Amino acid sequence: MLRILSFLLAILLLSSCEKKASSLSEKKWSTPSDTTQSKKSLALYISLDTIAALDRKQVIEEALHQSDSQFKRSPYGLYFQSLLFQYTQQQDSSDLYFKQAFEAYPAVDPVWQRLLTYTKLGQEIKYQRVASVEFMELLYQQLDLVNKHATILDYQLYDLLAKAYFLNGDMERSLDFTERYYAQHPFRDNRRIKTRFYDISFLLAAELQDQNQAQAALQQLKVLLRDSNDEIAIARYYDMEARYFALIGHFDEALQSSKRYFHYNKKRNQLHPTVYNNLATSFERNQQLDSAIHYYKEGIALAQQMKILEQNQLYGGLSNVYKHKGDYQQALIALDSSFAHSTRIKEKVNASKLHELELQYQTKQKDVEISSLKENYQLQRKTFLQQRWITSFIVLFIIGLLSYSLILYRQRLLSEKNKGLAIENKKMELEQRLLQVQLNPHFIYNAIANLQGFINQEDKVKANRYLITLSKMIRNILELNRRDFVTLSEDLNAIENYLQVQQMRYNNSFDFRIDCTAINTDEILIPPMLLQPFIENAIEHGFKNIAYRGILTLTVKEKDEQLLLYIRDNGCGLQPKEATANTTKQSLAQVITQERLDALFHSEKKRAFFRLYPIEDETSGTGVEVLLCIPLIYA
CATH class of the missing domain: 3.30.565.10 (Histidine kinase-like ATPase, C-terminal domain)
Structure with a gap:
């Protein structure tokens, strides 16, 4: 039922935002013959954010199973097949289907063009340790298009910008775009969307050493996860709780939370080098250096076993522990294995270039804002009537759904009552006989x-x-x-x-x-x-x-x-x-x-x-x- 409601609401939001975007410009976008198919596919994609990651594969499989062969050969069907292989970690097959879907870029409507573009940018940022200047230019080009023609998918661009600034060490800008992402998400009232937003907000606040904002985000997460059965989110909460206690100087409590985080992941067979690193760091803060060395080495061994190249944190932490113990030879050996120094140099260079690019963008954005203010007044008058009809429809739909649910509930109660009376009558008859x-x-x-x-x-x-x-x-x-x-x-x-x-x-x-x-x-x-x-x-x-x-x-x-x-x-x-x-x-x-x-x-x-x-x-x-x-x- 929740999936159906999410899907219907996504269609309504999609229709509203498309009309709003079309009125922002005098340019008329061409509408393909499969507009209905495009809207339904887009609504399904947006609703995936409200579904647990482990369940998305099943949802996509059911949608493809119920569709015909023509849909599967369309750009929309190819795109969902690409997602399906991505969830099953078959990256080669996923890339092949996405390439076929992207080849139909000119034939799909502008909203789907945005989706294909954002997906391609998302694939590129996964392989970048630092967002390059060229990549940031691509993001800001898309941001210019958003200011001219808004769509329901623009929250994804803000998410990409938040990731890029995070990679480049600019936590304040990353937090700013994270808040924009949340504000623009069509399902921002959904628990999973809220949980993801407060997860990221806490991490960025912790990087900024902002105790108040970190505490506020952690409290919101605690409320959201109170009745949740999302084991991944609960484990992540223990890790963030440990970081918060470390931030305020309560290292004993931080160690206890890190242990809960570690054992929770171990029980679920989800151990990762980062888990070892966090626990070792907590031991190090509590001056339990031998335990810290043990878990740093276990994390390094696991990273090598999993063939993870990023081991700088583990080696850097191990070097610091040996330094505190006075074993400078071992500290030097650990430090030689780290690439932290070269990474920091790249981050500084990219951050400087990104700052220049941002100044140029802000100057250009002011001109865009002046022209958009003139258009907004006319837009509001036209969209008021449309929003009223949409609101009325949603209210009537909810009332009808609640009435139907109430009728079903009363029928079930009457049925159970009749069964109980029949059993009692049967018992009385048997007792008499x-x-x-x-x-x-x-x-x-x-x-x-x-x-x-x-x-x-x-x-x-x-x-x-x-x-x-x-x-x-x-x-x-x-x-x-x-x-x-x-x-x-x-x-x-x-x-x-x-x-x-x-x-x-x-x-x-x-x-x-x-x-x-x-x-x-x-x-x-x-x-x-x-x-x-x-x-x-x-x-x-x-x-x-x-x-x-x-x-x-x-x-x-x-x-x-x-x-x-x-x-x-x-x-x-x-x-x-x-x-x-x-x-x-x-x-x-x-x-x-x-x-x-x-x-x-x-x-x-x-x-x-x-x-x-x-x-x-x-x-x-x-x-x-x-x-x-x-x-x-x-x-």
């Missing part, structure tokens, strides 16, 4: 018949005991089924009452044992009466027609955050007909139990199920074992 199964008329009739038998036999003790146990069982079933979950101890007490009723009903023809010593039953929750249907099957069917004493064992265990309940009997087991029927048709109680598990644990990632296994071995005889597995829930 389960209660009907547990208290079925046949069981109640048999229980009353047994009670009547004890009374007829005038066995008041058994009758009284049977009645008490039966009432406890019915009360347990009615009370526990009102809740979704009960403690395991409560459920086991209810099961024990049920087993006692069944024992008396069947004249103590079976024994039972409950083993739960391995766990704390008071801290674990379980759906109520979940075990009762399986125990009833074991008694009613398993112990039916057997000539020996039945034994029913209930074992409770926990494993891998799961509660395991084993119900084992030594009854007649699953007969062949019953086994076949079990695979095709489950009992009503088993169906309800599975539906309860699905309803209660539908959102759980863990399993909830039951399995029936026949027992046939010489030691245990025949029988059935039921495994009931549910997620472990603590009270």
